[in-house]
Amino acid sequence: MVAEAQNLKVSVWRGTGETGEFETFDVPSRESQTVLDVVSWIQQQADPTLTYRFACRVGMCGSCAMMVNGIPRWTCRTHVKKVSENNTLRIEPLRNMPVIKDLVADMDPFFDKWVSAEALHHPTSTRNDAITPVDATTPERQAADAGIECINCGICYAACDTVAGNPDYLGPAALQRAWTLLNDAKDGGRIAILDAVSGSGGCHNCHSMGSCTRYCPNELDPMSAIAGLKRETFRHALRRKRDA
Amino acid sequence: MLDLKLYMAQRLTALIMAPLVIGHIAVMIYAIQGGLSAAEILGRTQGSVFWFAFYGLFVLAVSVHAAIGLRVIAHEWGGLKGPALSALTWAVGLGLLIMGARAVWAVTWA
Incomplete structure (x- = not known):
């Protein structure tokens, strides 16, 4: 893994139910990094209380969908390079569903x-x-x-x-x-x-x-x-x- | 909010309206270009079973079609639902029908 000079600015929706706000994290930018990698990095390195959902990591299970810069995407198969805007990401729970906590929508x-x-x-x-x-x-x-x-x-x-x-x-x-x-x-x-x-x-x-x-x-x-x-x-x- | 019956009513009235709209526009262009006066137009429409049926059917189709279309907009954009939504649908449909029927009556029979 080659670390790149620039960090990603990642705004992540935090909150329970209908209330919440964005919290911003600096995440090291990597080669070949998916949006799910970014969320996992935040949970493992910055804030273990971040709640999100994933399972297979290869686009089969349908668990990890989130809104990324306003567009719904399967985060495990979405490369950061293809969706980040000026090295920033805005990650939210899926639209049109109630929120349980943070990035987990109630399906x-x-x-x-x-x-x-x-x-x-x-x-x-x-x-x-x-x-x-x-x-x-x-x-x-x-x-x-x-x-x-x-x-x-x-x-x-x-x-x-x-x-x-x-x-x-x-x-x-x-x-x-x-x-x-x-x-x-x-x-x-x-x-x-x-x-x-x-x-x-x-x-x-x-x-x-x-x-x-x-x-x-x-x-x-x-x-x-x-x-x-x-x-x-x-x-x-x-x-x-x-x-x- | 939009079940099969309303959907079918809207599609079928659209089918009816398509040729009537073309006929209506053609008549408008003809009437204006020929410089027909109101009296001349009335002279052709009064007592005419054809124009009564043409615009009578048009008004009926428009009333149903527009009421359902506005119902969808009122629900999705205005958040209206339940009895209020039904009341609006009926008010729009009947309102258009009454106004349109009065106009058709005035130019063909009255």
């Missing part, structure tokens, strides 16, 4: 909305039945595959301006999972999903501003998944009316 509302969106598996068979074949070439499977690598990091939810203005909105992550399940041959919850995403906080609140797709660290496209849900719910409602 309960986020995951509760996954359940509200029926973004959970609806089994179609028992262990005694044959396994439903999955044909990778169908358009439905390809639509499911396009969104399936979500790591639940909450970055799209923090980036979403519709969530910011409309706290009941289910948000991009939950709706994208609902969309992948809707297209999954092994999921039997079609009607439950369509009803769940058609309520007052449902997919129709999306304004297609696209921050979810812009900031998803796995380069997924929740905005298009939500557009798919809007189309499918619309079609389903028209069909239901015709059949009634």
Whole structure:
């Protein structure tokens, strides 16, 4: 590790619940340093009471997302050099979620909305039945595959301006999972999903501003998944009316 | 705040409005360029079933469409919710409908 002459000026949000303020730390600048490295350095070298969350450090677990200079990012895969402005960093807990302490956001509302969106598996068979074949070439499977690598990091939810203005909105992550399940041959919850995403906080609140797709660290496209849900719910409602 | 029914109502009224807006603008340009007087315009619209249906449908679609659009803005930007939000939606929708219907009535039938 080659130490560089300049230190980083890092403002970190400190506080419990709704109250708090920024505290500034001088952190030695290093080659190939991630934002998570910076936060860990502060906790290990400057203030052991700093609270933050991480686990895998390689972009798989989705635990370490924070706001970095106002933009939600996975901190373990974000290089300081790419995001610092004049050697300064401003690190905050994820937007659109309540704060527990310091950099730890309360993700309960986020995951509760996954359940509200029926973004959970609806089994179609028992262990005694044959396994439903999955044909990778169908358009439905390809639509499911396009969104399936979500790591639940909450970055799209923090980036979403519709969530910011409309706290009941289910948000991009939950709706994208609902969309992948809707297209999954092994999921039997079609009607439950369509009803769940058609309520007052449902997919129709999306304004297609696209921050979810812009900031998803796995380069997924929740905005298009939500557009798919809007189309499918619309079609389903028209069909239901015709059949009634 | 915006469920499937409201969403569908807004999209369907947008579909209705698209050709009507084009027709409306074309008529405005035609009326002004030809130098039509108010009396000449009224002479063509009064008793006309076509213009009654054209602008009647337009007013209906606008009332529904605008009420839902303003509802979204009032909620997301103004923080309005619950009964107050519903009241605003209905007030805007009915207000536009009454004003628009009066105007359509005045130029086609009254």
